[in-house]
Amino acid sequence: MIYPIVKYGQEVLEKPGAPVTKFDGNLEKLVADMFETMYAANGVGLAAPQIGLSLKLCVIDVSCGKDPNSRLVLANPVIVAAEGEQAEEEGCLSLPDFRAKTTRPLHATVRAQALSGTEFTLSGEGLLARAFCHEADHLGGKLFISHLSRLKRDSIKRQIRKMVKAGEW
Numbered sequence: 626m627i628y629p630i631v632k633y634g635q636e637v638l639e640k641p642g643a644p645v646t647k648f649d650g651n652l653e654k655l656v657a658d659m660f661e662t663m664y665a666a667n668g669v670g671l672a673a674p675q676i677g678l679s680l681k682l683c684v685i686d687v688s689c690g691k692d693p694n695s696r697l698v699l700a701n702p703v704i705v706a707a708e709g710e711q712a713e714e715e716g717c718l719s720l721p722d723f724r725a726k727t728t729r730p731l732h733a734t735v736r737a738q739a740l741s742g743t744e745f746t747l748s749g750e751g752l753l754a755r756a757f758c759h760e761a762d763h764l765g766g767k768l769f770i771s772h773l774s775r776l777k778r779d780s781i782k783r784q785i786r787k788m789v790k791a792g793e794w
């Protein structure tokens with residue numbers, strides 16, 4: 626099932642999600658739907674708040690569906706180490722068509738639980754490190770625009786307000 630993606634302005638995107646506590650068939654179904662929703666939107670990551678669920682759960686696939694081995698499910702992820710710096714264009718399915726150069730760690734290590742509930746630690750660099758940080762932010766109620774300069778952020782917010790008024794958001 627493909628969920629509609631919640632856009633910036635909805636409260637669920639800006640509050641911390643509840644921890645995942647039940648690792649059961651319902652979670653499996655939800656994760657499958659999140660992958661389907663993410664691929665349909667051509668995203669490389671999707672967090673549960675983006676489909677309206679205030680839950681610390683996200684899926685990532687930096688291969689955009691090309692490599693089944695790069696499918697990642699992170700429940701209750703925490704960034705436990707970060708190193709270096711990269712400044713690349715970043716976007717978000719909840720802020721469609723807005724991209725901005727965003728500084729992130731070049732290497733990041735995340736500790737999370739898998740679909741089974743088993744805890745694991747995984748390190749990534751480049752786009753994967755960026756995805757870890759972007760999705761962990763979502764689960765804490767934070768969006769990538771919070772990393773931009775105030776000027777840039779206000780400009781994006783102003784453009785969105787205009788689109789909301791025009792019924793285009």
Ligand SMILES: [Zn+2]
Nearest residue numbers: 716717718719
């Ligand atoms: Zn996002």
